[in-house]
Amino acid sequence: MRVLVAYGSKMGGTRGVAEMLGADLADLGYEVDVRPAKETTDIEPYEAVIVGGALYYFVSWHKDARAFLKRHRAALRQRPVWLFSSGPLDESATQKEIPPVRSVRKEIDHVGARGHVTFGGRLEEKSGSLPLGDWRDPEHVRRWAEAIAGELAASGSVD
Numbered sequence: 001m002r003v004l005v006a007y008g009s010k011m012g013g014t015r016g017v018a019e020m021l022g023a024d025l026a027d028l029g030y031e032v033d034v035r036p037a038k039e040t041t042d043i044e045p046y047e048a049v050i051v052g053g054a055l056y057y058f059v060s061w062h063k064d065a066r067a068f069l070k071r072h073r074a075a076l077r078q079r080p081v082w083l084f085s086s087g088p089l090d091e092s093a094t095q096k097e098i099p100p101v102r103s104v105r106k107e108i109d110h111v112g113a114r115g116h117v118t119f120g121g122r123l124e125e126k127s128g129s130l131p132l133g134d135w136r137d138p139e140h141v142r143r144w145a146e147a148i149a150g151e152l153a154a155s156g157s158v159d
């Protein structure tokens with residue numbers, strides 16, 4: 001089964017999460033493409049799609065991820081879709097389930113996404129008083145990849 005992991009990332013942190021997820025899904029036997037959401041124009045070849053976006057300013061998901069969902073809404077509604085956000089610059093994302101921000105919640109409804117997760121973020125360059133560090137957790141990503149694989153296996157590729 002061919003799976004697309006598309007991401008919207010400003011500083012590369014979310015791209016890294018997308019790459020971890022892609023590698024995990026490949027380990028689990030899927031054929032995976034990991035691509036920038038902005039450059040992905042054709043999703044017809046994919047039987048399942050995962051879209052990730054970086055979180056900025058409490059409310060917004062990276063614009064490339066939002067534009068991707070809008071552009072492909074009709075095709076996405078016909079496929080199993082999962083969304084992820086990456087952002088919190090602390091341990092919170094591994095300690096508890098962080099619900100999607102409002103704009104992402106709307107996207108979940110629009111495409112009929114099967115699930116959403118928030119992963120920790122990474123910040124390497126000083127920005128105001130935000131802490132620098134990397135809170136992306138490969139184990140967290142791995143568990144989510146396994147959950148997705150479990151659901152896909154249970155339902156086949158039929159939505």
Ligand SMILES: Cc1cc2nc3c(=O)[nH]c(=O)nc-3n(C[C@H](O)[C@H](O)[C@H](O)COP(=O)(O)O)c2cc1C
Nearest residue numbers: 009010011012013014054056057058087088121122
């Ligand atoms: C100006 C700024 C605003 C941010 N706002 C949020 C936010 O509202 N919520 C959050 O969880 N993370 C926030 N973050 C953290 C980023 O989401 C985190 O650094 C993320 O990993 C960036 O992803 P990227 O490298 O793919 O762009 C913010 C970071 C910056 C620099």
